[in-house]
Amino acid sequence: MSDPLKIAVAGLGTVGAGVLKILAGQRALLAQRAGRDVEVVGVSARDRNRDRGVPLDGYAWFDDAVQMARETDAHVVVELIGGSDGIAKDVVEAAIDGGKHVVTANKALLAHHGTALAKRAEKAGVALAYEAAVAGGIPIVKAMREGLAANRLSRVYGILNGTCNYILTTMRETGREFEDVLADAQKLGYAEADPAFDIDGVDAAHKLSILTSLAFGTEVDFSSVHVEGIRHVSPLDIQYADELGYRIKLLGIAGMTDHGIEQRVHPCMVPNDSPIAHVEGVFNAVVADGDYVDTTVYEGRGAGEGPTASAVVADIVDILRGIVLPTFAVPVGTLTAAETAPMGRHFGCYYVRLKVLDNPGVFADIAAILRDHRVSMEAILQRGRAPGEPVNVVLTTHETLEEDMIRTLNEIEALEAVAEPPRMIRIETF
Amino acid sequence: MSDPLKIAVAGLGTVGAGVLKILAGQRALLAQRAGRDVEVVGVSARDRNRDRGVPLDGYAWFDDAVQMARETDAHVVVELIGGSDGIAKDVVEAAIDGGKHVVTANKALLAHHGTALAKRAEKAGVALAYEAAVAGGIPIVKAMREGLAANRLSRVYGILNGTCNYILTTMRETGREFEDVLADAQKLGYAEADPAFDIDGVDAAHKLSILTSLAFGTEVDFSSVHVEGIRHVSPLDIQYADELGYRIKLLGIAGMTDHGIEQRVHPCMVPNDSPIAHVEGVFNAVVADGDYVDTTVYEGRGAGEGPTASAVVADIVDILRGIVLPTFAVPVGTLTAAETAPMGRHFGCYYVRLKVLDNPGVFADIAAILRDHRVSMEAILQRGRAPGEPVNVVLTTHETLEEDMIRTLNEIEALEAVAEPPRMIRIETF
Numbered sequence: 001m002s003d004p005l006k007i008a009v010a011g012l013g014t015v016g017a018g019v020l021k022i023l024a025g026q027r028a029l030l031a032q033r034a035g036r037d038v039e040v041v042g043v044s045a046r047d048r049n050r051d052r053g054v055p056l057d058g059y060a061w062f063d064d065a066v067q068m069a070r071e072t073d074a075h076v077v078v079e080l081i082g083g084s085d086g087i088a089k090d091v092v093e094a095a096i097d098g099g100k101h102v103v104t105a106n107k108a109l110l111a112h113h114g115t116a117l118a119k120r121a122e123k124a125g126v127a128l129a130y131e132a133a134v135a136g137g138i139p140i141v142k143a144m145r146e147g148l149a150a151n152r153l154s155r156v157y158g159i160l161n162g163t164c165n166y167i168l169t170t171m172r173e174t175g176r177e178f179e180d181v182l183a184d185a186q187k188l189g190y191a192e193a194d195p196a197f198d199i200d201g202v203d204a205a206h207k208l209s210i211l212t213s214l215a216f217g218t219e220v221d222f223s224s225v226h227v228e229g230i231r232h233v234s235p236l237d238i239q240y241a242d243e244l245g246y247r248i249k250l251l252g253i254a255g256m257t258d259h260g261i262e263q264r265v266h267p268c269m270v271p272n273d274s275p276i277a278h279v280e281g282v283f284n285a286v287v288a289d290g291d292y293v294d295t296t297v298y299e300g301r302g303a304g305e306g307p308t309a310s311a312v313v314a315d316i317v318d319i320l321r322g323i324v325l326p327t328f329a330v331p332v333g334t335l336t337a338a339e340t341a342p343m344g345r346h347f348g349c350y351y352v353r354l355k356v357l358d359n360p361g362v363f364a365d366i367a368a369i370l371r372d373h374r375v376s377m378e379a380i381l382q383r384g385r386a387p388g389e390p391v392n393v394v395l396t397t398h399e400t401l402e403e404d405m406i407r408t409l410n411e412i413e414a415l416e417a418v419a420e421p422p423r424m425i426r427i428e429t430f
Numbered sequence: 431m432s433d434p435l436k437i438a439v440a441g442l443g444t445v446g447a448g449v450l451k452i453l454a455g456q457r458a459l460l461a462q463r464a465g466r467d468v469e470v471v472g473v474s475a476r477d478r479n480r481d482r483g484v485p486l487d488g489y490a491w492f493d494d495a496v497q498m499a500r501e502t503d504a505h506v507v508v509e510l511i512g513g514s515d516g517i518a519k520d521v522v523e524a525a526i527d528g529g530k531h532v533v534t535a536n537k538a539l540l541a542h543h544g545t546a547l548a549k550r551a552e553k554a555g556v557a558l559a560y561e562a563a564v565a566g567g568i569p570i571v572k573a574m575r576e577g578l579a580a581n582r583l584s585r586v587y588g589i590l591n592g593t594c595n596y597i598l599t600t601m602r603e604t605g606r607e608f609e610d611v612l613a614d615a616q617k618l619g620y621a622e623a624d625p626a627f628d629i630d631g632v633d634a635a636h637k638l639s640i641l642t643s644l645a646f647g648t649e650v651d652f653s654s655v656h657v658e659g660i661r662h663v664s665p666l667d668i669q670y671a672d673e674l675g676y677r678i679k680l681l682g683i684a685g686m687t688d689h690g691i692e693q694r695v696h697p698c699m700v701p702n703d704s705p706i707a708h709v710e711g712v713f714n715a716v717v718a719d720g721d722y723v724d725t726t727v728y729e730g731r732g733a734g735e736g737p738t739a740s741a742v743v744a745d746i747v748d749i750l751r752g753i754v755l756p757t758f759a760v761p762v763g764t765l766t767a768a769e770t771a772p773m774g775r776h777f778g779c780y781y782v783r784l785k786v787l788d789n790p791g792v793f794a795d796i797a798a799i800l801r802d803h804r805v806s807m808e809a810i811l812q813r814g815r816a817p818g819e820p821v822n823v824v825l826t827t828h829e830t831l832e833e834d835m836i837r838t839l840n841e842i843e844a845l846e847a848v849a850e851p852p853r854m855i856r857i858e859t860f
Contacts, residue, residue, distance in 0.1 A: 018722070026580060029582060032760050033579050033760055035761065137722075139577025139578065139726075142569075142572060142577045143577070146569070146744060146748060147569025147572045147573070147741075147744055148740070148744065149748075150452050150456060150460070150739070150746075152459060275729060278703070278708055292448070292452055292567075292736035292737065293567035293730060293740035294730070294737060295731070296567060296568060297730065298727070298728055299705060299728075299729070300723060300725060301723065301725070306723060306724060307722065307723045307724060309580070309722060310580045310720065313722075314577055316580075317579040317580065318576060321576075321753075322752075323753055325751060329463055330462050330463055331462070
C-alpha cells in the first residue's frame with residue numbers, strides 16, 4: 001500500500017464533523033476500496049472548543065485556515081467554510097497555488113469564481129472536486145462528468161434546495177401558509193435563521209450554474225440565472241395546482257434553446273406523473289437529458305451531515321484512486337462563454353391567478369388583453385359567484401412567449417376590476 | 431493530445447451499432463472530454479452483410495472475434511456478443527490475457543464468471559468495465575463503485591428488467607392478461623421471441639448478482655439468487671394491489687440480514703408512495719441505501735440502442751481518461767465469499783389470494799392454520815357473497831417468516847374448500 005494521503009480540513013461545522021466521522025469510522029473500508037490510507041494532518045475552524053460530537057484531540061489544530069492550507073504537507077485541502085469570498089476563497093487559492101488538491105462543498109464559491117478557480121487548478125495540475133456542492137449526497141457531478149460522458153446534454157433540471165422542497169411539501173400536505181411552515185422549518189433545523197438564501201432561490205441558482213457548466217461545457221455564469229423564490233406561493237395556488245393535476249416545486253432548469261442557454265430558478269407546476277413530482281420533503285432530485293441515454297434521474301438527500309460528508313469523502317476517494325479530472329469535465333480553455341437566452345424569450349405555459357371583482361364585462365376585458373398579446377388560454381376556473389365581490393379566477397395558457405405574458409399581466413393588473421397583482425407560476429411539461 | 435485509443439468491437443447487434451454511431455457522431459466531443467481520440471481498429475460479428483444502419487466499410491472486419499481480440503493492437507476490446515459462455519467468454523479472456531482492457535454489456539457472463547474474470551483482469555492490470563451490463567444507460571455501477579464509496583451499503587434493489595416492467599405497467603393500465611400483453615410486447619420489440627430470460631426473472635437476477643458484489647464486496651454468487659418471474663401475476667392481483675395502495679413490480683433485492691446476504695428477484699407489492707412505484711414502462715430504477723448517504727435513487731432507460739451504448743462509451747471514456755478501477759470496487763483478493771441467507775428465513779409481509787368455496791366454516795379453518803404457524807393477518811378482503819361458489823379472498827399479513835408462510839400456504843391449499851393453489855406476492859415496505 002502507498003503512503004497515506006494527507007488531508008487538511010478547513011471548517012468544522014456539520015459537514016466538517018461528518019467528514020471526520022466517516023474518515024475515522026470507515027477507515028478500513030476506505031483503505032480497502034482505494035488501496036491507500038487517509039491521514040488528517042490538520043483541522044481548522046473558528047471555535048476550537050465547540051462540541052462537534054467528534055474528538056479533535058488527535059488532529060493538529062490551526063487557528064488560521066489559510067495558513068493551514070499553505071503550510072501543512074497535506075495532499076488535499078477540504079474546504080467546508082462556505083461563502084463565495086473571504087476565507088473560503090483564500091483557503092482554496094492557497095491550496096491550489098501550493099499544489100494541493102481541493103475538495104469543497106462550496107457552491108457559492110464555484111458559482112461566482114468557478115471558471116477562474118478551475119483555470120488555477122488546471123495550471124497547478126490539481127483536482128478541484130465539488131460533488132458535495134450540488135444536491136448533497138447524490139453523485140450527480142460524477143454522473144454528468146463521467147457516467148453521461150457519451151452524451152451531448154440538452155437539458156438538466158431539478159429540485160436543488162431541500163429547504164424549499166420541505167416547505168412546499170408541508171404546505172401541500174397541511175394547507176398551511178408559507179410563513180407559518182417556514183417558522184416550523186427553522187425550529188426543525190431545515191431552514192436557517194436567515195432563510196433568504198434558500199427561499200429566495202439563490203442557493204438553487206448557485207447549484208444550477210454549476211450544473212449548467214457541466215452540462216454544456218460553458219463557463220460558470222451565475223449572473224445570468226433568472227431567480228425567483230417561493231415566498232409568494234400560497235396554499236391557494238397549491239390547491240389549484242392539485243386540481244389541475246400538478247405539484248408546485250422550486251426547480252432549477254438549464255436548457256439549450258434557439259436563443260442560447262436558458263438558466264432559471266423559480267416555482268414550477270410539474271405534472272403529477274413527472275418523475276420529480278413525487279420527490280418530497282428534504283429530498284433533492286436532478287434530471288439530465290442526453291442525446292443517447294435519453295432521460296436519467298438522480299434522487300437523494302440534498303443536505304445534512306451524512307449525505308454531504310458522503311459526497312466530500314467520495315471526492316477524497318477519487319483522489320486516493322488517482323482520479324483527477326478537469327473541473328468542469330473538459331479542459332478549462334475549451335469552456336465557451338455561453339450565450340444567454342433572455343428570459344423574455346422563454347416559451348412555455350403559464351398558470352395565472354387573478355383576484356377580480358365579479359362584475360359583468362371583466363372577463364371580456366381580460367380576454368381582449370390576452371388576444372391582443374397572442375396568449376391562448378387552455379383552461380379557466382372560477383369557483384362560485386359573488387356579484388360585486390372579489391373572486392379568484394385561475395387560467396392556464398398554451399405555449400406563450402414570456403415577454404407577451406408579462407405585458408399581458410401588466411395590462412390585466414391595471415384593470416380597475418382587478419383587486420391585487422396577478423400571481424403567475426410557470427407550467428413545465430417535461 | 432496523446433495517440434488515439436484503439437478499440438475493437440466484437441458483436442454488432444443493436445448495442446454494437448449504437449457504439450459505432452456514438453464514437454463517430456460524438457468524436458470531437460469525446461476527444462474534448464477525454465483529451466484523446468478513439469480509433470476503431472476492428473469489428474466482428476456473425477453476419478458481415480446485415481444492414482445495421484451504420485457504415486462498416488471504414489473498419490477492419492474480422493470473421494473470428496476471438497482472433498480479433500488476440501491479434502489486433504487494440505487497447506480495448508468491447509464485447510457485445512452476449513451469453514455466459516462460448517465466444518463471448520473466449521473473447522473476453524483472450525483480450526485480458528493479451529493485456530487489453532475489456533468493456534462489456536454482458537450480465538450473464540459476469541453473473542456466472544465475474545469473480546474469475548475480475549481475478550484475471552487484475553492480474554493482467556487491465557480494466558473489466560461493465561456499466562452497460564446493469565440498468566442500461568443509468569450510471570449505477572459508477573455510482574456504487576465511486577459515488578457512494580464513503581458508505582457501507584445495507585441494501586440495493588431495483589427494477590432491473592424493462593420488459594417485465596413494461597408488461598406489468600401495461601397490465602395495470604389496461605386490465606389485460608399477461609399472455610396477451612406479452613404478445614404485444616414481442617410485436618413492439620420490447621420482448622424477445624423467447625421471452626423466458628426476461629419474464630422468468632433470470633436477466634434481473636444476473637444484474638442483481640453484480641450489484642450485490644459491488645454493494646457488499648462479495649464474490650459474484652448468481653446461484654444463490656432466489657428467482658421468480660412474472661408469469662403468474664394476474665390482472666386481479668394488480669387490481670387488488672391498487673385497492674390496497676400498492677403497485678406490483680418485479681424487483682431485484684439484495685440486503686444484509688442477520689442470516690447473511692439475501693438476494694432475491696420476484697414480483698413485489700410496493701407502496702404507491704415509494705420512489706420506485708412510479709417508475710413505469712421500459713424504465714429501470716435502482717435504489718442504494720448507504721449508512722451516511724441514506725437512500726439514493728437512479729432512474730433511466732434500462733435497455734435499447736442509445737442508452738446501452740451510452741453506458742458502453744462511458745466506460746471507454748473512463749479508460750481514455752486513465753481510470754482503471756478494480757472490477758468490483760475492491761481488489762479481487764479481498765472479495766469475501768458471501769454467506770447466503772436462506773429464503774426460508776426471509777422475514778416480511780405477504781399478500782395472499784385464495785379461491786375458496788363460500789361455505790360456512792372455511793374462514794375458521796384458514797384462521798386456525800394461520801394461527802398454528804404464527805402468521806398474523808393485517809387485512810382481509812372478500813367482495814360479494816356466493817354461497818357454495820368459489821370466491822376470491824385476499825389477505826395481507828404482518829411480518830412473517832417465509833418458511834412459516836410456505837407451510838401455511840401448503841396447508842391451506844390442502845383444504846377441500848380451496849379451489850386453486852393460493853397466489854402469494856411479497857409486500858415490500860421500503
